[in-house]
Amino acid sequence: MNTILNVIWLILAGIWLWIGYMLAGLLMCILIVTIPWGIASFRIANYSLWPFGREVVSKPTSGAWSFIGNVIWVLLAGWWLALEHLVTGVIMCLTIIGIPLGIANFKLIPVSLAPLGKEIVESR
Template identity: 65%
Template sequence: MNTLLNVIWLLFGGIWLALGYFAAGILCCVLIITIPFGIASFRIGLYALWPFGRTVVDRGGQVSFFSTMGNIIWLLVAGIWIAIGHVLTAIPMFVSIIGIPLGIANLKLIPVSLMPLGKVIVETRGTRIPQYR
């Protein structure tokens, strides 16, 4: 099911969203001081390309000062605007029944787009449905 949802996601906006994150990552890597933001943009872009079956978790351990300061800078410069963009693109996705999982996936991208440093994207395990006899 995740593969089918990922293909639909890819066709109906995921590719453009990922390309936007990749373009921002390239721009951030060209400007040497913003390389950590570029790496975060590439990571979010890969997540935006194929979001179903994966989730975002906090990186284990203590959060560093630089990660916190980077997240504050990211939040003020780009994070708020990216989150607003995700909300505005999720709203039309919720209009159709087929688009509801896509809207949820779009909203799932908001936490990592607000504060990307100190986060890791991991595979989720499939949930088992208990069998009753």
């Protein structure tokens, strides 16, 4: 079932979300100081391309620097990525078949706002 959802996701939303995260990552990697945000953006880009069967969890070792980094991230790129998820999720929820995909989009909004201190693991 995860494979079917992932293929539908890839066609309807995954490509566009991946492009958004990749652009954000490239912009963040232009300056040396913002490379950690670029790496986090690339990690979330791969997750947003094929999300079903995986989940995002908080790293137990992340601390205050992750929080400060996430605040900076929201100002630089997080808000427009969250907006991208919100718009895509609302559009997906217009059809009955798209409702699970829309809900998945809404679940990605917190990750798009705070990618530092998170890791992607396989679902059980």
